[in-house]
Amino acid sequence: MFAFILRRIYQSVLVLFCVSLVVFAILYLSGDPIQMLLPADASQEQIDEMRRHLGLDEPFWAQYLSFLRNALQGDMGRSFTFNQPAVKLILERAPATLELAVSAMILAILLGIPAGLFAAVKPKSWLTQIIMSGSLFGISLPVFWMGIMLIMVFSVFLGWLPSSGRGQTASFGGIQLGFLTWDGCKHLLMPAFTLAIHQVAMIVRLVRAGMMEVMLQDYIKFLRAKGLSERRVVLVHALKNIMIPVVTIIGLQTGYTIAFAIVTESIFAWPGMGKLVIDAIHSLDRPVILAYLLVVALMFVFINFMVDLTYSFLDPRIRLK
Amino acid sequence: MSGADVILEIKGLKTHFFTRRGVVKAVDGVDFSLRRGEVMGLVGESGAGKSITGFSILRLIDEPGRIVDGEVIFEGRDLLTVPEAEMRRLRGDRLAMVFQDPQTSLDPVFTVGSQIVESLVFHQSLSPSQAGSRAAELLRAVGIPDAEKRLAAYPHQFSGGMRQRVVVAIAMAQNPALLVADEPTTALDVTIQAQVLTLMRRLVRNHGTAMILITHNMALVGQFCDSIAVMYAGQLIEHGTKEKVIRDPQHPYTQGLIRSIPGRQERCRRLDQIPGMMPNLIDLPPGCPFRPRCPSAGGDCVQRPLLRPVGLDHQAACWRRNRP
Numbered sequence A: 001m002f003a004f005i006l007r008r009i010y011q012s013v014l015v016l017f018c019v020s021l022v023v024f025a026i027l028y029l030s031g032d033p034i035q036m037l038l039p040a041d042a043s044q045e046q047i048d049e050m051r052r053h054l055g056l057d058e059p060f061w062a063q064y065l066s067f068l069r070n071a072l073q074g075d076m077g078r079s080f081t082f083n084q085p086a087v088k089l090i091l092e093r094a095p096a097t098l099e100l101a102v103s104a105m106i107l108a109i110l111l112g113i114p115a116g117l118f119a120a121v122k123p124k125s126w127l128t129q130i131i132m133s134g135s136l137f138g139i140s141l142p143v144f145w146m147g148i149m150l151i152m153v154f155s156v157f158l159g160w161l162p163s164s165g166r167g168q169t170a171s172f173g174g175i176q177l178g179f180l181t182w183d184g185c186k187h188l189l190m191p192a193f194t195l196a197i198h199q200v201a202m203i204v205r206l207v208r209a210g211m212m213e214v215m216l217q218d219y220i221k222f223l224r225a226k227g228l229s230e231r232r233v234v235l236v237h238a239l240k241n242i243m244i245p246v247v248t249i250i251g252l253q254t255g256y257t258i259a260f261a262i263v264t265e266s267i268f269a270w271p272g273m274g275k276l277v278i279d280a281i282h283s284l285d286r287p288v289i290l291a292y293l294l295v296v297a298l299m300f301v302f303i304n305f306m307v308d309l310t311y312s313f314l315d316p317r318i319r320l321k
Numbered sequence B: 001m002s003g004a005d006v007i008l009e010i011k012g013l014k015t016h017f018f019t020r021r022g023v024v025k026a027v028d029g030v031d032f033s034l035r036r037g038e039v040m041g042l043v044g045e046s047g048a049g050k051s052i053t054g055f056s057i058l059r060l061i062d063e064p065g066r067i068v069d070g071e072v073i074f075e076g077r078d079l080l081t082v083p084e085a086e087m088r089r090l091r092g093d094r095l096a097m098v099f100q101d102p103q104t105s106l107d108p109v110f111t112v113g114s115q116i117v118e119s120l121v122f123h124q125s126l127s128p129s130q131a132g133s134r135a136a137e138l139l140r141a142v143g144i145p146d147a148e149k150r151l152a153a154y155p156h157q158f159s160g161g162m163r164q165r166v167v168v169a170i171a172m173a174q175n176p177a178l179l180v181a182d183e184p185t186t187a188l189d190v191t192i193q194a195q196v197l198t199l200m201r202r203l204v205r206n207h208g209t210a211m212i213l214i215t216h217n218m219a220l221v222g223q224f225c226d227s228i229a230v231m232y233a234g235q236l237i238e239h240g241t242k243e244k245v246i247r248d249p250q251h252p253y254t255q256g257l258i259r260s261i262p263g264r265q266e267r268c269r270r271l272d273q274i275p276g277m278m279p280n281l282i283d284l285p286p287g288c289p290f291r292p293r294c295p296s297a298g299g300d301c302v303q304r305p306l307l308r309p310v311g312l313d314h315q316a317a318c319w320r321r322n323r324p
């Protein structure tokens, strides 16, 4: 177990290093931020001065090494546009994005697993027809369209839910969280649901397919032959057997929802990392982009680590090495 | 074969599968009865309907299958009419089943102990600690060394033979009156086969449990059973005591089966095979299902022969062989 954790940390560092190198190289090749930062009529001296000031006059390797040296101390440089530490900018907005992504995944799990189970156990029910065609819609409809439709219905026509922003937040351990206040919950509901639709559809299909396969296994028949109730057979035995692929997908999708929250954040004007990064990309604000990508990569690594840990609880045949 | 100690009587059992391609008459009119403690071998080639007969007794038929007709009278009650909740109380208690493949009969993600305990808790309402010590006792009874420790192990940590012992322990946990063993040793190697079957016979004898031993293996039947039922295309075609059926088989199919046992009297003779294949069970033609392969088929075989007495404790379903 300890060896496993050590190895994962070592692997994670390697992954983060590679990500930083690749991203740094792409950004280096993708244009000169100076042109974005200074007015078009700036003199050559001003440009040279700015370049020196930002360290952009040095060769690629020198720039990368100095970035790396600072990054190891938690300093990813200052945003060119905001003139603030990039890490600080990202971390200020990370809770909003994480809250949105995690709420979306919880919603997806709470809706997706029961719906998938039902569809597998009662294949002929009319509700199953609805669940399955619903999940087909969920997979095929574009997220932004769903978001706009929700706003039309619930904000414009019915006026039940606010259409933008995070609303009131409350502080919990120094982090601002929206779901702690009623107003925050109301603001969170639509964006989280929009982000969850796709995931619900995926989970429903995965759970149903897995269940239908597991229910044909001999051990299910043997459990019934022992006299166990159908509820116990399905909810305890079959469910645990399909959890490995489900947890894998939940893990992967949590990563994606963090990364792709950008679209939802722009629809609902959600003050998360997404908006900041879009602006940073437009202005080639290198430190912010780098800090964002490294933070997201770190989250992916962490989620995968959690998924692997969960495996060993779910399936005794999997040993952590 | 009747009397007060009959515990299972099956009459006209029909289990059909309603598939897209047609109705598969997997079990199509099976009658037999079983006395307390009797071990009956149910033999027949693959697809004859042996497993479906066994599952029908426990009412464990999945879609698209359905028991369409018949009676399964067990300890005086027709199991086909009792409510599902009552049926669940009987399964794993008075009625038990063991499957062919020990690799797949146990849930891979729960410990062996918890899988024994859960049925003890359900059927006997034992407390978890009582159930734990009873579970260890059960494992010891099937010859698993170090039983207390093994309760915490997972199925994949057992060998095939040991796993089948666990399955047998679970099946026998409540001293059932009837055990349906569906090819319980086919997946094991030969020496282990004999060990597991010997164990099963001992447990069954000690508890007075009747057993239906489903198998392809005529030699096993001769060794372990009191009576033999031969199944063909969803019907019983011969049924009787072991001695009668093996020494004096009446149905041409049974005769073929007995001849194909390797290593009987005439050692050097080539193994006899029954020519042809069992017909497709979808839309079975009327008449004797064995007719196309039968060496002695005749005009009267276009009518379906029913199982009728051909001697004391011996019945066969064949127009040609029936002797009063």
Ligand SMILES: Nc1ncnc2c1ncn2[C@@H]1O[C@H](COP(=O)(O)OP(=O)(O)OP(=O)(O)O)[C@@H](O)[C@H]1O
Residues within 6 Å of the ligand: B017, B019, B024, B025, B026, B044, B045, B046, B047, B048, B049, B050, B051, B052, B053, B063, B064, B065, B216, B281
């Ligand atoms: N789910 C199902 N759908 C359709 N047909 C089925 C289904 N299950 C079983 N059958 C049919 O029922 C018939 C009897 O099957 P059964 O499993 O009882 O055979 P068996 O005698 O046990 O054979 P084996 O020795 O191979 O186990 C087979 O011909 C099979 O095609």
Ligand SMILES: [Mg+2]
Residues within 6 Å of the ligand: B050, B051, B052, B182
């Ligand atoms: Mg079978």
